Amino acid sequence: MTRTSPQRVSVSDTVWLVRFANGDPEAARVLTERLAPRAFRLSYRILGDQAEAEDIAQEAMLRLWQQAPEWRQDGPAQPATWLLRVARNLCIDRLRQTKGRKATHGSESLDTLPGAQPTAEMLLTQKDRSRVLRAALAELPDRQRDAIVLRHIDECGNAEIAGIMDISVEAVESLLARGKRALSAKLAGRAEELGFRDDEQT
Amino acid sequence: MTNKPETEERTLETFFAAERETFLAPSDAFLARVAADAVKTQASIAQQAEQKIPRGAFRWPNWGAVAGLTACLVLGVGLGSGFSGQIGAYGDFYLSGGVVASEGLFPTGLDTFLTEEEG
Numbered sequence: 001m002t003r004t005s006p007q008r009v010s011v012s013d014t015v016w017l018v019r020f021a022n023g024d025p026e027a028a029r030v031l032t033e034r035l036a037p038r039a040f041r042l043s044y045r046i047l048g049d050q051a052e053a054e055d056i057a058q059e060a061m062l063r064l065w066q067q068a069p070e071w072r073q074d075g076p077a078q079p080a081t082w083l084l085r086v087a088r089n090l091c092i093d094r095l096r097q098t099k100g101r102k103a104t105h106g107s108e109s110l111d112t113l114p115g116a117q118p119t120a121e122m123l124l125t126q127k128d129r130s131r132v133l134r135a136a137l138a139e140l141p142d143r144q145r146d147a148i149v150l151r152h153i154d155e156c157g158n159a160e161i162a163g164i165m166d167i168s169v170e171a172v173e174s175l176l177a178r179g180k181r182a183l184s185a186k187l188a189g190r191a192e193e194l195g196f197r198d199d200e201q202t
Numbered sequence: 203m204t205n206k207p208e209t210e211e212r213t214l215e216t217f218f219a220a221e222r223e224t225f226l227a228p229s230d231a232f233l234a235r236v237a238a239d240a241v242k243t244q245a246s247i248a249q250q251a252e253q254k255i256p257r258g259a260f261r262w263p264n265w266g267a268v269a270g271l272t273a274c275l276v277l278g279v280g281l282g283s284g285f286s287g288q289i290g291a292y293g294d295f296y297l298s299g300g301v302v303a304s305e306g307l308f309p310t311g312l313d314t315f316l317t318e319e320e321g
Contacts, residue, residue: 025241036233061239061240065243069250129221153222184213187214
């Protein structure tokens with residue numbers, strides 16, 4: 001079976017996790033490929049540090065492996081939701097330990113990022129735009145930031161976000177609405193400066 | 203002309219799209235560590251499963267208990283049925299009704315009692 005076989009893609013994470021518990025080495029590979037990068041990306045967007053994000057994601061994955069023998073194939077929990085919740089909680093703990101250090105990516109802040117003094121030569125790359133967004137996200141309250149990252153960047157559904165954040169769907173919707181308003185305010189006036197024009201957006 | 207909320211929404215979406223398309227990849231070393239954890243955990247799970255004795259599995263008996271029970275059974279049958287014999291020069295003995303005695307082996311009184319009982 002190749003890594004891209006349709007049979008493998010169609011098998012759910014839950015089934016793979018049960019297979020993992022039964023000693024299937026293929027299950028370990030599949031779940032690592034599918035889930036570890038997601039745990040890493042969420043951790044990175046919360047912590048803003050590659051090494052720390054990898055530590056957190058590794059710990060979350062280890063807990064998933066250890067949980068495998070107890071996993072019920074017919075249970076309601078999804079491995080991805082469970083994993084991202086664990087990763088997020090570990091990130092929150094890490095942030096508390098480091099006294100609220102946020103994902104500012106070093107000493108960067110929204111004002112010091114490219115775009116503050118735009119020139120023709122300084123047309124922003126996609127990477128620059130991402131950095132501006134991350135800096136703005138880092139200034140949001142934690143729960144608003146996490147909800148927005150999960151919804152608009154990781155493209156999770158509201159119900160899945162509710163499971164990850166352990167809150168109601170209504171609370172997710174509220175966090176998203178408030179977070180987007182706050183984010184718009186932070187980015188107000190920056191869009192044109194950052195190389196976005198109205199005709200690009202249509 | 204678009205209204206302000208729509209413009210803001212589109213602007214935000216453009217930022218989100220840029221971030222989504224920015225490929226955040228974990229290092230190979232990270233993936234290797236996760237894979238190594240998986241292998242270790244699988245081995246540990248398998249070991250724990252082997253150590254658990256499934257229900258209904260065969261267990262070897264406690265041989266001391268078996269020997270003790272066998273001895274009791276033989277003695278009980280013997281006592282119940284009664285048997286007699288001779289121990290070398292010490293004279294006759296017999297077992298009956300739970301009483302062990304011997305003629306010439308015990309003091310005179312008991313011999314007499316046994317003889318009278320027997321008689």
